[in-house]
Amino acid sequence: MIAGFFRRAGERRRTIRTLHQRIGEAARRPDLYEALGVPDTVEGRFEALSLHVILVLRRLGHLPPPADDVAQELIDSVFVQLDESLRELGVGDMGVSKRIKKLGASFYARAGAYGTALDEGDMQGLAAALARNVLAKDEADAAQALAAYVAASADALAGQDLDALLTQGPRFAAPAHAPQEA
Numbered sequence: 001m002i003a004g005f006f007r008r009a010g011e012r013r014r015t016i017r018t019l020h021q022r023i024g025e026a027a028r029r030p031d032l033y034e035a036l037g038v039p040d041t042v043e044g045r046f047e048a049l050s051l052h053v054i055l056v057l058r059r060l061g062h063l064p065p066p067a068d069d070v071a072q073e074l075i076d077s078v079f080v081q082l083d084e085s086l087r088e089l090g091v092g093d094m095g096v097s098k099r100i101k102k103l104g105a106s107f108y109a110r111a112g113a114y115g116t117a118l119d120e121g122d123m124q125g126l127a128a129a130l131a132r133n134v135l136a137k138d139e140a141d142a143a144q145a146l147a148a149y150v151a152a153s154a155d156a157l158a159g160q161d162l163d164a165l166l167t168q169g170p171r172f173a174a175p176a177h178a179p180q181e182a
Helices: 007-027 030-035 041-061 067-088 093-120 123-135 140-158 162-167
Strands: none
Touching: 007 041, 007 067, 007 162, 030 041, 030 123, 030 140, 030 162, 041 093, 041 162, 067 093, 067 162, 093 123, 093 140, 123 140
């Protein structure tokens, strides 16, 4: 699979499109919104997509070439889709450019924060970053549950090599249900 990835541009585009689609499906799972408290809003869906893309990019960053090329093509695919979505929402050319820059900056800031926390095993830091960025509220139980999901997903992805990521799709953890409010 990997050797064929770079032989034909059409096959490569299909592979990246399928990977992007599978990440999008994981980011739209109802239990993320119902059990883990991700807001079911445009912003919440962007955050869920970003979180899952960041997890896959993090895994790709730990794999040998051509994983770096796959990562770049995945990022390109994600931001092309964001550009198209903004245009469909009626945002003009000048507005799209500014919003894409802002989304890109926030995406990379989140990638840094989540990656650092995961690399250091800092579950409190991860929960704080997720509460601030994804949940947009200071709810410790929900943030802890989402952090546990993210860490478990990072562990699940760690067991996949590039070929498995591209052929089987990324493996994410099943979200555990967030604690119920008393």
